[in-house]
Amino acid sequence: MPSGRERRPGGPPGRRRAAAIDPDDTRTARAGPGCRAGTRGGRPGKGGWAATGAAKLWSVIPKLFEWPPLRSAAHALERLSLLLLVGGAGFTFATGILNIQLDYVFPGSFYTLHFYGAWVFVAAFIVHVAFRLPRAARTVRAGRGWQPAPDSPEAAGLPYPGGPAIDRAARGGNGCAVAFPRPLTRPGDAPYAFSFSGLKTAAARWAEQHRIRGEEIPLADGAASLQEAVADVLMRKALAACKEYGVRTLVVVGGVAANSRVRALADERCAAAGVELRVPPLTLCTDHGAMIAAVGDLLVRAGSAPAQLDMSIDPSAPLEYAALHPVARTAARAA
Structure with a gap:
């Protein structure tokens, strides 16, 4: 069997991380599967969350230099929360990288500072949202609320x-x-x-x-x-x-x-x-479950070796490596 895991039909198409099947489950027993197919592929968009978040954070930085810098006490608090939001995110990221490096180079850590930075980031985020939500609510009540994207x-x-x-x-x-x-x-x-x-x-x-x-x-x-x-x-x-x-x-x-x-x-x-x-x-x-099961059936018929149960997700896995290469090799050997 190609894998000890199976993607159940009907779930969200973006969630390609296979869910384990209980062989004692009554539905599984009735179906009587001879093998279980899973996929290590995932939507490329999932792997881009970190890059998207970093880009969004970078788009916030220029707002720190808007003029005039302070228009009121409320504006000063909002600017401070934005500064701590950006600084806390950068500090948490930097100390996280240092912690990884220190584990391999010499004893020591920035774990305490890392978590303090994370709490500063969370607090600044809450304060910033608390300032932005009333403004957004006023905009919606004024009739200038959300407009769909032009290409949506x-x-x-x-x-x-x-x-x-x-x-x-x-x-x-x-x-x-x-x-x-x-x-x-x-x-x-x-x-x-x-x-x-x-x-x-x-x-x-x-x-x-x-x-x-x-x-x-x-x-x-x-x-x-x-x-x-x-x-x-x-x-x-x-x-x-x-x-x-x-x-x-x-x-x-x-x-x-x-x-x-x-x-x-x-x-x-x-x-x-x-x-x-x-x-x-x-x-x-x-039906992504049916697609994965169909490829699994091809692999079994082609005599492919089963995958290890600890296989990891690969968002950029080429389709031909999952289906075409093993089948093509088997067909070539048979010919």
């Missing part, structure tokens, strides 16, 4: 998450009504790279122009044109890769495979190109 589905009047909402809104719309750009499809662009940030910005600006003119946003046409652009780029690049590398079967998986236009366009273009298309049922497109 809420900005166009759609609920979050945007994928299913856009698919539903596109029904009955004209996919050619809005000439949205096809990112990274010009000559000289990376042939198999994807980036839809420019497309999202174009869609946001399109919706914003309608609001500025006081016009009703034609959601059906906009949503249909948006998903047409995404599906077009996906299929164009996927089939170009199939042609370049002589691949005769295209598998469309993941949440994007649940989009009706992606499925329809994939079927249409694969049939025209003579490429076999395989798409999972809609119920399995967003």
Whole structure:
């Protein structure tokens, strides 16, 4: 069996750290699994929390130098809390690094100072939030509250998450009504790279122009044109890769495979190109547990050795190392 752990279907897709299964559990006993599959992959965003926090902290530092420095006693206390917030975070980080180094170089520690710095940071954070919350509450009561981000589905009047909402809104719309750009499809662009940030910005600006003119946003046409652009780029690049590398079967998986236009366009273009298309049922497109179990089944059939139970999370684990390499080696040996 590939692992002693299993990712249960139905959990949040970002939580890839597998949960242990009790073999004595009645549901497990009824299912009678012959093996248990798990994944060491995780969403790259999870590994970026520390970097994001550091960037956010760095964006606060310039506020310490705003002029005039002090406008009132309350402003002075707020500035002091901000200074202690930044200083406490930096001090705690520095003493933490020193503690690690001292464990290897010579006896001694900064543990006491490290924890004092942490408490200063926590206290400053509480004071700072206490000053900011009333101001935010007044802003909301004044009617200038939260506005959706320009490129978010809420900005166009759609609920979050945007994928299913856009698919539903596109029904009955004209996919050619809005000439949205096809990112990274010009000559000289990376042939198999994807980036839809420019497309999202174009869609946001399109919706914003309608609001500025006081016009009703034609959601059906906009949503249909948006998903047409995404599906077009996906299929164009996927089939170009199939042609370049002589691949005769295209598998469309993941949440994007649940989009009706992606499925329809994939079927249409694969049939025209003579490429076999395989798409999972809609119920399995967003079931990460089923995906992991399917890869585990391939590994077992390929005779791969089981993983150690103490395997660690690797957010940047390449997919081919998890599935393609062991299967390819086994197939090559069999041939």
